[in-house]
Amino acid sequence: MIQILARYIILFVLTLLVLAILSFSLAYLFPGDVLTNLTGITPQNDIQREALARQFQLDANYAVQFYHYLGDLLSGNWGYSFISGLPLSEEISLALPATIELATYAMVLAIVIGIPVGCYAGLRSYTTADYTINSASMVGYSFPVFWLALLFILMFSLEWNIAPLSGRISLLFDIPPKTGFILVDILLADNINRSLALRDALHHLMLPTLAISVISIASMVRLTRRSVIDVINKPYVAAARTRGLSQSQIFFRHILRNALLPILPLMAIQITTLITNAMIVETLFSWPGIGNWLIQAIYQRDYPALRIGMLAVAFMVFTLTILIDLFNRIIDPSREKYERATV
Template sequence: MLIYLGRRLNLLVITLLILCIASYILAFLVPGDPLINLSGNPSPSADQSAQLRLMYALDQGYVAGFWQYLKLTLAGNWGLSLTSQNPVFQDILQFLPASLELSFYAMLISLLVGLPLGIMAGLKHRKFADMGILSVSLMGFSVPVFWLALLLILIFALQWGMLPISGRLSLLYEVPHQSGFMLIDILLADISDKSAVLNDAIRHLVLPTLSLSIVTSALVIRLTRRSVINVMSSDYIKAAYAKGLSHAQVFWRHGMKNALLPIMPQLAMQFTVLLTNAMIIEVIFSWPGIGEWLIQAIYQRDFPAIRGGMLAVSSLVVIFTIAVDIIIRLIYPLSKRQFHAQV
């Protein structure tokens, strides 16, 4: 286990180092002065330019410059945004919680919907219920996320007028920023008519969350169905039936945990897919997350923000993926070997 942890941590460090190298090279590849792309100062004076060149070690070669850039990155000094003139790291901390909140709620709905339907389809293998659930999941898995989002806007917002189209909260309400997660901030805030504000935030959350969760729910259904089918056709399940156990006893005692444990890593990895899809949804619904912030940075040619956002999102995905892999290995050591029954 220690060797495995050492390999994963080594992979994490190497991958993050490669990401830092790529972000540093990006400052020299995009149009403009590399000093401006690194610092975010659009028009530095002669003294400021000299100080910045010394700070980023641009006159000492690429190796020394990258080493200095790495130290500044680890210290949280990612330069300034060309448009807002705020620190890039501060903007990322401000907009990233909105993306995480959207991805978390979408993942929660996907599990609440996908796991029961996948279990039902697996238990009713090759029956009408299985064929119906599998057909619906195939349709949901085949629909592009952006097209589904536009379709939901057309139906629920424009035609029926039931739900808002954009934003996290109506302009009538103002919630102090504390954690960055809107529902948590509303519960923590000392404001009047808190129930109305909470209801408005949930209504704004419905369409983006549905757009994300439908596609992921279809994948969860397919993964769970296949695992249940494989487990329920295993020899130890047949032996349990031979002992005289009922169908419910066999499934809940032997089938359930053996069906869910193998797909836990795959389900956990879907959070990173949700996070990247959320960046598309944020643009459509004007959701103030990291995706919307990055798209605006691209439109305005804000290269320091583009570089910092790329580094932040890719690092988050890598850290989460390896952390989930380690956690799954700790709680389920057979995940990297052949699967055995947990009787």
């Protein structure tokens, strides 16, 4: 286990170093003057240009510049946004939890709906119910997330007026952003009607969460169904039947536990997909997450925000992937043996 942790730590550090190098190089890849891209200030004379160049170490070689940039990253000095003038660390700390919130609720919905439906389809394999569920999951998986979000807006917001069109909560509520997660912030807020605010926040969460989760639900149904069918045909399930165990005992003791093991590693891929889809949906629902924030930064040519935003998103996705994969190895240690054998 210590060797596995050491390998993950080395992989984590090296990957973050590569991401930092890519983020640093963006300042030279953006169109325009490098100094203007970093500061948002167009130098009026040579004296001002030299002063700004000394501040950002641009008068030194690339290695010294990267060392200075890496030190600023580690110290939390990420620069300032050209649009708002606020520190980028403060803006990302507010935008990133909003994206994680959407992805988390969509993942919970995919697990709660996808796994039971997939188990039912696997147990009723090659029947009418199985064909119906499998066809529905294929259709759901084929929908582009942005088209589905627009369809939900047209139906539930504009046509039926069931759910709000945009935002996280109505302007009637003043919720201080303590954690960045709207439901948690409502519970921590004072002098508000919490039940009414929670109901309003859930209404705002309904459409974006549903739009993101449809693809993940369809994928989870198909993965679970395939895994259950594979486990049903194993010899230990046939042996359990010969011992006279009931169907519920066979399912919960032998089928479910073994069918979920192949699904757990694929959840890391699902989280990456969920975060990407969440960033797309945010722009349609005016959700104040990192995706919507980056789109605004692109429109305004806020180069420091784009550079740090790219690094923050990559760091979040890679960290979650590493943690889930490590969790899978702890639950299923036999993976290490099979991976060594394949190598």
